[in-house]
Amino acid sequence: xxxxxxxxxxxxxxxxxxxxxxxxxxxxxKQDSNSYWESVAKRIDWFDKWTTVNNSDYSKAHIxxxxxxxxxxxxxxxxxxxxxxxxxxxxxxxxSNDPTISKNVSYNDLLEKVSLFAxxxxxxxxxxxxxxxxxxxxxxEAIVAMLACARIGAVxxxxxxxxxxxxxxxxxxxSECKLLITQDNGVRGLKFDIPMKENADKIADDCPSLKTxxxxxxxxxxxxxxxxxxxxxxxxxxxxxxxxxxxxMDAEDPLFILYTSGSTGKPKGVMHTTGGYLVxxxxxxxxxxxxxxxxxYWCTADIGWITGHxxxxxxxxxxxxxxxxxxxxxxxxxxxxxxxxxxxxxVNVFYTAPTxxxxxxxxxxxxxxxxxxxxxxxxxxxxEPIKSPEWHWYFNVIGNEQCPIVDTWWQTETGGILMSPIxxxxxxxxxxxxxxxxxxxxxxxxxxxNEITERNTTGYLVMIQSWPGQMRTVYGDHQRxxxxxxxxxxxxxxxxDGAYIDEDGYFWITGRVDDVLNVSGHRIGTAEVxxxxxxxxxxxxxxxxxxxxxxxxxxxxxxxxxxxxVEASAEIEQDILSTVTKIIGPHAKPSxxxxxxxxxxxxxxxxxxRILKKIAxxxxxxxxxxxxxxxxxxxxxxxxx
Ligand code: PRX
Numbered sequence: 001x002x003x004x005x006x007x008x009x010x011x012x013x014x015x016x017x018x019x020x021x022x023x024x025x026x027x028x029x030k031q032d033s034n035s036y037w038e039s040v041a042k043r044i045d046w047f048d049k050w051t052t053v054n055n056s057d058y059s060k061a062h063i064x065x066x067x068x069x070x071x072x073x074x075x076x077x078x079x080x081x082x083x084x085x086x087x088x089x090x091x092x093x094x095x096s097n098d099p100t101i102s103k104n105v106s107y108n109d110l111l112e113k114v115s116l117f118a119x120x121x122x123x124x125x126x127x128x129x130x131x132x133x134x135x136x137x138x139x140x141e142a143i144v145a146m147l148a149c150a151r152i153g154a155v156x157x158x159x160x161x162x163x164x165x166x167x168x169x170x171x172x173x174x175s176e177c178k179l180l181i182t183q184d185n186g187v188r189g190l191k192f193d194i195p196m197k198e199n200a201d202k203i204a205d206d207c208p209s210l211k212t213x214x215x216x217x218x219x220x221x222x223x224x225x226x227x228x229x230x231x232x233x234x235x236x237x238x239x240x241x242x243x244x245x246x247x248x249m250d251a252e253d254p255l256f257i258l259y260t261s262g263s264t265g266k267p268k269g270v271m272h273t274t275g276g277y278l279v280x281x282x283x284x285x286x287x288x289x290x291x292x293x294x295x296x297y298w299c300t301a302d303i304g305w306i307t308g309h310x311x312x313x314x315x316x317x318x319x320x321x322x323x324x325x326x327x328x329x330x331x332x333x334x335x336x337x338x339x340x341x342x343x344x345x346x347v348n349v350f351y352t353a354p355t356x357x358x359x360x361x362x363x364x365x366x367x368x369x370x371x372x373x374x375x376x377x378x379x380x381x382x383x384e385p386i387k388s389p390e391w392h393w394y395f396n397v398i399g400n401e402q403c404p405i406v407d408t409w410w411q412t413e414t415g416g417i418l419m420s421p422i423x424x425x426x427x428x429x430x431x432x433x434x435x436x437x438x439x440x441x442x443x444x445x446x447x448x449x450n451e452i453t454e455r456n457t458t459g460y461l462v463m464i465q466s467w468p469g470q471m472r473t474v475y476g477d478h479q480r481x482x483x484x485x486x487x488x489x490x491x492x493x494x495x496x497d498g499a500y501i502d503e504d505g506y507f508w509i510t511g512r513v514d515d516v517l518n519v520s521g522h523r524i525g526t527a528e529v530x531x532x533x534x535x536x537x538x539x540x541x542x543x544x545x546x547x548x549x550x551x552x553x554x555x556x557x558x559x560x561x562x563x564x565x566v567e568a569s570a571e572i573e574q575d576i577l578s579t580v581t582k583i584i585g586p587h588a589k590p591s592x593x594x595x596x597x598x599x600x601x602x603x604x605x606x607x608x609x610r611i612l613k614k615i616a617x618x619x620x621x622x623x624x625x626x627x628x629x630x631x632x633x634x635x636x637x638x639x640x641x
Contacts, residue, residue: 003504004395004428007402010377011424022425022438029438036439037065037468041279043286044318045080046071047248050275056466058493061478061486064252065276065468072246073255073278074118074151077317078111079246087111090322093296093345094140097187097328099337102345105140107320110147112242113140117148117233119240124212126179128153128247131257133177133210134303135168135196137161137186138327141216141233142303145181146313150255150274153247157257157269160304161186161196163585169203171259175269175475176209181233185219189332197223204229251275255314257475258306260412261525262484263496263514269475270306270412277415278314280469284416284437285315288406289349289378290423296375298324299351300338305522306412307382310469311351315416330356336367339398343371350398351380351408353521357390358551365397373398378423380406383521384553385509391430409433409509411495412523413485415469418442419507432506441465442507444499449489452500458510461499462492515609517546518554524588532583533558533590536576538566543599543607547616549591557616558590559599559638568595592616598634600626615639 011017029036034053041050050069056062081089092105105113126132132154136142142158149156159171172180186194197215201224204210215223216233225231255274259267285291297316301307316323324345330338338360342350360367379399386394386407395405404423410416418440419433426434436442444452444459452459470493474480488494498510512518515526526544533542540561549555560576562568573593580589600608614623615638626632 002429004430006404006424006427009402010404017424019425019427022422022435026436026438030441033439033465037279040283040439041066041069041275041468044071044076044278044282050251054466056470058466058486058491061482063466063470063472065466066251066279069251069275070248071251071275071278072151072249073274073314073318074114074147075246076278076282077147077150077314078107078114081107081320082111084320086320089320091317091320092140092143093322093324095324095326095328095341095345097189097332099333099340103140110144113144114147114151115242115244116237116240117144118151118244120214120236121148121152121154121179122244123240124179124236126152126154129155129254130179131155131157131175131177133168133172133175133180134158135161135163135180135182135200136216136303137183137188137194137196137218138302138325139183139216139218140325141181141183143313143325146256146303146309147317151244151246153249153253155254155256157259158304158309159259160302160585161194162304162587164582165199165202166583167585168199169206171267171269172203172207172210174259175257177207178209179212179214180204180210181214181216183216183218184221184223187219187327189329193219193221201226249274252472254472256309258309258412260306261516261523261528263516263525263527265525265527265531267525267528268477268480268484270471271473271475272415272469273472276468276470278318280416280467281310281315282318284469285311285321286319287422287437288408288417288420289351289380291316291319291321291349293320295322295348295377296324296345297321297349297351298326298341298345298347300326300330300353300356301351301382306415307351310416330360334367335360335363336371339368339371339373342373342376346375348375349378349380350376351382353383354381354386354390355384355520355551355553357381357386357394358553361390361393362551368397373400376403378406379403380408382408382410384518385431385511388430395430404428407431407433409507413471414467415471418463418467429506432502432508434506436507440467442499443492444501445489445492455503456500458498458500460489460513461495461497461507461509462489463495464492466493517544517556519546519549519556519587520552522587524556524584528584529556529558529580529588529590532580532588533560533576535583536572536579538562538572539576541599543609543612544590545609545612545616547592547613552591555591556588557592557594557612559594559596559612561596561598594638596634597637598631600634600638601630602628603630605630611635
């Protein structure tokens, strides 16, 4: 595999700018992890210093960093920049779905907006430790709401705006949110009326903990407002003071909960705390994106996912970034939208998902070359492996061979990036997230938990040591935290990913080793989708498999058996799709539905997914060992289709 050295004109300035520097820092961090993290932690402002750097113990599934340190995340993301004379600096360049509309929000503006809303929350009875749900699209108020929660010590739980009302309800109820912040309608691409408030209305009465629904007027459409429960954003802050001192939080006080899919049906409430998370996101944002004070940064993620939390809100804002936040979609009004925005706002650092690159690459280079992209310096990707064709397109066509590509590997659970080339230091290889950041110690284990030291041999990716951004627990279910992450390979954090190390020590992620799919960079549990399909009328059983999909990376292939007497039909197929949309959201809809008379099962009733995978991938010449099947004739009927 060809190695790409650091582009000649690229100058890193964040610290160590040669590969040798990187190696020696990595070694130093390994030898004395506490000193390393202590020096990193000084980058943010603490009201009180910690007494111990790292109190984590993997053998007890206990994660604790910067014990007894006191700080506030909102203060670090806003106030301290103003105190440092950056009040007039632009924090957010909001680019509306409408290409003609953009709005700047300075750090001074942000402080005022956050303080007003924080006081609104207090007036509504929200106290430190209470949970607040945020169900919004990419509008500045979403970020204001998150920071306002952090300011008063409320714990936000952001639910991705495309999730259905059922999914919203389950998340609100799981963490007993008292207040929901939403907007009348979402506005994205050609959809001007995504029913956000209506979705909330459908379920609000089924959420016993929910007392208040705050609604931003984005579309201005007339909405139903329930007396005593619903209030517009403007009414909510009306009469509030624009001064709100930041609550003193302990390093280990929860900052947020973010639900993510696991291998069992119910999504997990991943909980992150204040000190370690903020230190980690702030540090990695600067390091991985080689962030300079006068850069314009743009991460195209949505705040509904961890990338939005860590690399739109907490990492960048704690570094006093100027960043674009984008309400729209890459193909509206045309396929040049991303590049038009890069030109318009002179974006220097651009961070996106491989799935978006694949979709845009297929539309041809003319959408790119008509724009001036010479401002770009660093190009990043996240969420799934970036394969060679889109890597080269990104490097050659978007970056004009001048920009290092940072393929960042991490997870909702890790809080921030664990593996990525550091621009200016680490030569890249298309498709590899290259090497761990200093202080991160991965290993590859075999089935028995022994370390695989041979090169190019795939095993389970684990971390043998904690880092500050690591999740602390599954909200309300610590046992699930232990079972999911610390039981497979006791003494290590189990990532759920497979990986191997090549001859240069570079890591290659081979994908999930559990029943979790990665569809367009969105993490979806097969069990969740199977449960949703099972709720459609006439369905007896479903098995969901991921298969290679040209644009989505992984597509959802559903094998469905119907109740006796029910015939497969286009209506049933449609009903399955709408049931999945209703229970989870449109992003979880299967791309292929195959009706079958039975599923391949072992004698003990376990579905043999390995066989289904081969069928979904059209690799039917060799289905492997089928001798343990309870009913081998099932295979013939599956292949007939
Ligand atoms: O399988 C890995 C894949 O995405 C999973 C984490 O998903 P999520 O928690 O939703 O977070 C996505 C954004 C951080 C991982 O277990 N993944 C993420 N980044 C990469 C990746 N796979 C390969 N290369 C990556 N750069």
